[in-house]
Amino acid sequence: xxxxxxxxxxxxxxxxxxxxxxxxxxxxxxxxxxxxxxxxxxxxxxxxxxxxxxxxxxxxxxxxxxxxxxxxxxxxxxxxxxxxxxxxxxxxxxxxxxxxxxxxxxxxxxxxxxxxxxxxxxxxxxxxxxxxxxxxxxxxxxxxxxxxxxxxxxxxxxxxxxxxxxxxxxxxxxxxxxxxxxxxxxxxxxxxxxxxxxxxxxxxxxxxxxxxxxxxxxxxxxxxxxxxxxxxxxxxxxxxxxxxxxxxxxxxxxxxxxxxxxxxxxxxxxxxxxxxxxxxxxxxxxxxxxxxxxxxxxxxxxxxxxxxxxxxxxxxxxxxxxxxxxxxxxxxxxxxxxxxxxxxxxxxxxxxxxxxxxxxxxxxxxxxxxxxxxxxxxxxxxxxxxxxxxxxxxxxxxxxxxxxxxxxxxxxxxxxxxxxxxxxxxxxxxxxxxxxxxxxxxxxxxxxxxxxxxxxxxxxxxx
Amino acid sequence: xxxxxxxxxxxxxxxxxxxxxxxxxxxxxxxxxxxxxxxxxxxxxxxxxxxxxxxxxxxxxxxxxxxxxxxxxxxxxxxxxxxxxxxxxxxxxxxxxxxxxxxxxxxxxxxxxxxxxxxxxxxxxxxxxxxxxxxxxxxxxxxxxxxxxxxxxxxxxxxxxxxxxxxxxxxxxxxxxxxxxxxxxxxxxxxxxxxxxxxxxxxxxxxxxxxxxxxxxxxxxxxxxxxxxxxxxxxxxxxxxxxxxxxxxxxxxxxxxxxxxxxxxxxxxxxxxxxxxxxxxxxxxxxxxxxxxxxxxxxxxxxxxxxxxxxxxxxxxxxxxxxxxxxxxxxxxxxxxxxxxxxxxxxxxxxxxxxxxxxxxxxxxxxxxxxxxxxxxxxxxxxxxxxxxxxxxxxxxxxxxxxxxxxxxxxxxxxxxxxxxxxxxxxxxxxxxxxxxxxxxxxxxxxxxxxxxxxxxxxxxxx
Numbered sequence: 001x002x003x004x005x006x007x008x009x010x011x012x013x014x015x016x017x018x019x020x021x022x023x024x025x026x027x028x029x030x031x032x033x034x035x036x037x038x039x040x041x042x043x044x045x046x047x048x049x050x051x052x053x054x055x056x057x058x059x060x061x062x063x064x065x066x067x068x069x070x071x072x073x074x075x076x077x078x079x080x081x082x083x084x085x086x087x088x089x090x091x092x093x094x095x096x097x098x099x100x101x102x103x104x105x106x107x108x109x110x111x112x113x114x115x116x117x118x119x120x121x122x123x124x125x126x127x128x129x130x131x132x133x134x135x136x137x138x139x140x141x142x143x144x145x146x147x148x149x150x151x152x153x154x155x156x157x158x159x160x161x162x163x164x165x166x167x168x169x170x171x172x173x174x175x176x177x178x179x180x181x182x183x184x185x186x187x188x189x190x191x192x193x194x195x196x197x198x199x200x201x202x203x204x205x206x207x208x209x210x211x212x213x214x215x216x217x218x219x220x221x222x223x224x225x226x227x228x229x230x231x232x233x234x235x236x237x238x239x240x241x242x243x244x245x246x247x248x249x250x251x252x253x254x255x256x257x258x259x260x261x262x263x264x265x266x267x268x269x270x271x272x273x274x275x276x277x278x279x280x281x282x283x284x285x286x287x288x289x290x291x292x293x294x295x296x297x298x299x300x301x302x303x304x305x306x307x308x309x310x311x312x313x314x315x316x317x318x319x320x321x322x323x324x325x326x327x328x329x330x331x332x333x334x335x336x337x338x339x340x341x342x343x344x345x346x347x348x349x350x351x352x353x354x355x356x357x358x359x360x361x362x363x364x365x366x367x368x369x370x371x372x373x374x375x376x377x378x379x380x381x382x383x384x385x386x387x388x389x390x391x392x393x394x395x396x397x398x399x400x401x402x403x404x405x406x407x408x409x410x411x412x413x414x415x416x417x418x419x420x421x422x423x424x425x426x427x428x429x430x431x432x433x434x435x436x437x438x439x440x441x442x443x444x445x446x447x448x449x450x451x452x453x454x455x456x457x458x459x460x461x462x463x
Numbered sequence: 464x465x466x467x468x469x470x471x472x473x474x475x476x477x478x479x480x481x482x483x484x485x486x487x488x489x490x491x492x493x494x495x496x497x498x499x500x501x502x503x504x505x506x507x508x509x510x511x512x513x514x515x516x517x518x519x520x521x522x523x524x525x526x527x528x529x530x531x532x533x534x535x536x537x538x539x540x541x542x543x544x545x546x547x548x549x550x551x552x553x554x555x556x557x558x559x560x561x562x563x564x565x566x567x568x569x570x571x572x573x574x575x576x577x578x579x580x581x582x583x584x585x586x587x588x589x590x591x592x593x594x595x596x597x598x599x600x601x602x603x604x605x606x607x608x609x610x611x612x613x614x615x616x617x618x619x620x621x622x623x624x625x626x627x628x629x630x631x632x633x634x635x636x637x638x639x640x641x642x643x644x645x646x647x648x649x650x651x652x653x654x655x656x657x658x659x660x661x662x663x664x665x666x667x668x669x670x671x672x673x674x675x676x677x678x679x680x681x682x683x684x685x686x687x688x689x690x691x692x693x694x695x696x697x698x699x700x701x702x703x704x705x706x707x708x709x710x711x712x713x714x715x716x717x718x719x720x721x722x723x724x725x726x727x728x729x730x731x732x733x734x735x736x737x738x739x740x741x742x743x744x745x746x747x748x749x750x751x752x753x754x755x756x757x758x759x760x761x762x763x764x765x766x767x768x769x770x771x772x773x774x775x776x777x778x779x780x781x782x783x784x785x786x787x788x789x790x791x792x793x794x795x796x797x798x799x800x801x802x803x804x805x806x807x808x809x810x811x812x813x814x815x816x817x818x819x820x821x822x823x824x825x826x827x828x829x830x831x832x833x834x835x836x837x838x839x840x841x842x843x844x845x846x847x848x849x850x851x852x853x854x855x856x857x858x859x860x861x862x863x864x865x866x867x868x869x870x871x872x873x874x875x876x877x878x879x880x881x882x883x884x885x886x887x888x889x890x891x892x893x894x895x896x897x898x899x900x901x902x903x904x905x906x907x908x909x910x911x912x913x914x915x916x917x918x919x920x921x922x923x924x925x926x
Contacts, residue, residue, distance in 0.1 A: 006884070007709035007796045010713055010714045010896075106729065170713070173716060194719075247471065248469055250473055251473045255904075262641055263655050332469060333469065349812055349813065350641075421469070440715075442722070
């Protein structure tokens with residue numbers, strides 16, 4: 001083989017077209033009709049007879065409060081730990097605080113396997129139980145594994161399909177980037193978000209797995225609590241066309257705005273002993289704030305049959321209210337533009353990532369004077385109340401770490417009165433194409449923004 | 464104005480062409496002939512009568528060792544501090560260590576102003592004295608300012624041209640990204656690297672400033688110690704064409720390889736009290752290792768006339784040997800490919816960045832058995848000895864922090880014997896176009912890789 005034939009195109013030109021073809025198939029896929037998927041999920045749940053019950057933190061098997069620090073740790077020293085976090089972000093009236101935080105320095109894999117059936121790309125999704133999901137079983141990526149998982153620290157069973165991701169031939173990798181998790185609850189956690197094609201290989205679906213088109217996933221994303229967070233975040237970094245029509249701001253204008261936002265945030269964020277965190281108390285209900293705000297750390301015990309181990313207990317973070325995550329959008333010259341927020345979250349590696357226009361738990365802000373509440377919150381709550389959103393569905397956050405952490409995700413159309421083109425400081429307008437270009441790089445879009453992008457990419461939301 | 468006319472192209476199509484035109488002008492620019500630039504630098508140095516002398520660390524004005532930690536800090540609490548660093552990178556025989564490190568959490572601006580004269584882009588460069596430069600005065604960006612500098616902590620004079628960068632209209636920003644500094648010596652330091660056009664405005668060159676074309680800068684990059692590190696790093700992230708001919712690995716293949724490298728490095732890096740750092744001693748020569756390896760922390764006192772203040776003293780890091788930073792390259796199908804290294808440096812925010820094939824101080828490795836020395840070092844040292852490099856020049860690292868930190872930068876052509884296409888773990892092949900695409904995003908290429916990319920972009924190195 002000569003050297004010349006070794007060179008390949010830098011970008012696979014047919015991929016956006018193949019993804020668009022998959023997004024167009026909404027009613028039935030190779031394996032299941034879309035309307036039968038929730039029934040299949042319920043059937044899988046029944047067949048495993050999962051039970052999850054609350055347990056006080058000091059009665060979690062293999063977990064204990066470390067002497068000295070008071071950190072909540074697993075006896076293996078692996079998985080994750082709940083530690084303290086001291087944050088100074090210097091923004092607004094709430095720029096200094098301490099809180100419990102999840103510390104898990106290893107990088108996990110969230111991988112979706114793709115394969116063509118009759119010329120249409122399908123994605124291999126898993127019916128996966130996670131103790132924090134309100135309905136326990138949701139659609140997750142083909143593989144969702146921490147390094148502790150797949151290195152089998154708890155001596156459980158092999159992670160099915162894992163080798164498709166750890167040993168993927170480069171030309172079959174369609175997307176692969178490090179993406180952040182919730183910066184408000186995790187300290188610098190990143191996962192590898194992968195989409196890998198199983199070209200030319202027969203890959204039978206295991207009993208808990210199912211091949212679905214992108215369009216089917218789009219239909220399912222219109223329902224509450226069917227597609228889990230890890231699946232949504234992978235679908236939020238698909239290799240969609242980076243180019244496209246014009247935008248209000250050029251690509252470099254958008255990057256420059258974000259660079260300035262990252263540069264102006266002086267952050268001092270560090271881990272601290274959980275026992276020394278101020279403003280939080282520990283009692284039989286867990287670790288919580290006396291004023292009932294934000295979240296508490298609680299414990300669960302799980303009995304199940306198909307997990308890597310047959311039963312375990314663990315801490316979970318339980319938010320104290322339902323969240324909202326909403327993009328205001330406008331069509332400018334026919335091109336939908338989203339109002340993105342340069343959001344500083346304490347746990348982000350790069351201080352600031354692009355977030356939805358509004359992202360908060362409204363209940364936390366009820367007692368705060370109006371001028372200090374998040375900008376644009378009022379417009380979003382009005383859309384929730386009056387049903388005027390273009391897209392609205394509730395999705396729960398990662399059920400392996402968060403208990404009943406439900407967020408209403410929305411797209412709300414805006415006009416010059418609610419959302420002026422001359423956006424306030426910390427906000428700017430970006431097209432879907434621009435966000436897709438950035439998503440391919442990692443650490444640009446936060447997990448809530450990626451969820452909403454997944455809704456557009458899969459056809460769940462039409463802007 | 465209608466909404467439609469508000470949309471602009473996402474990418475300015477004429478910019479690569481304008482930069483190429485500027486790179487082609489090598490002999491004389493609007494203001495100076497290239498051959499007269501070093502004379503002009505010498506003249507500027509003479510007119511300011513700078514003196515720099517060594518001072519023991521405990522006799523630096525306004526600097527002291529903090530009680531308790533032993534950290535070397537400025538009395539303002541600003542600028543930078545020398546603290547301790549504990550690093551576990553888990554790679555090879557030297558995966559655990561402690562060292563002094565520079566801690567400077569604020570983001571500085573490195574900005575070059577660009578303007579067309581007779582249809583050719585020129586860059587406004589500054590003759591700037593930095594105490595650590597072997598020849599004191601080198602060409603630096605138009606503006607090179609820490610936030611402490613430009614917020615005038617030391618009550619010095621105004622930073623000339625600063626407003627072109629802090630108040631740049633978005634459509635005049637040509638490049639703007641956060642880029643790392645030396646990860647071996649800085650803890651998570653990033654600077655904003657900006658290229659801004661002064662369109663339609665007369666911008667007179669101040670006495671210490673001079674307009675030069677990209678081609679002139681390329682000629683000057685062939686000389687030792689003329690273009691300073693901050694100028695090189697900005698020239699290493701020019702908005703050059705992201706597309707181009709094929710490559711050995713697709714763009715996503717390259718990104719996926721880097722994602723895997725970042726995911727597999729388990730890093731535990733944290734600041735610690737300088738007084739507790741093991742393996743280092745403090746005496747009248749500064750803070751150093753008894754075995755004489757790596758670097759020492761030393762102090763200087765500066766007298767000068769045109770700096771923001773008229774005299775000051777400060778600590779500097781003084782490496783114990785001259786470094787090498789070299790890319791091996793091969794032409795594949797006519798397209799130059801560089802052998803890039805996924806290099807973990809303790810101070811990097813994202814653990815791993817793309818680095819030259821070889822980057823080390825050879826002296827540090829003389830006493831180490833051959834099998835543990837950096838891969839490809841031997842091929843690079845042979846090229847140094849035998850003069851076979853395609854590009855070879857010595858450049859000093861940031862003279863505001865490093866004393867006589869000289870590195871020989873090289874491009875060395877390789878073949879299948881010295882550098883196989885099937886690169887060893889931790890290495891891969893990438894084209895110049897691919898590296899330019901990544902450079903626009905920040906935290907992808909380390910400062911040494913950006914220096915070498917600047918040499919290609921400016922025409923100093925022809926591959």
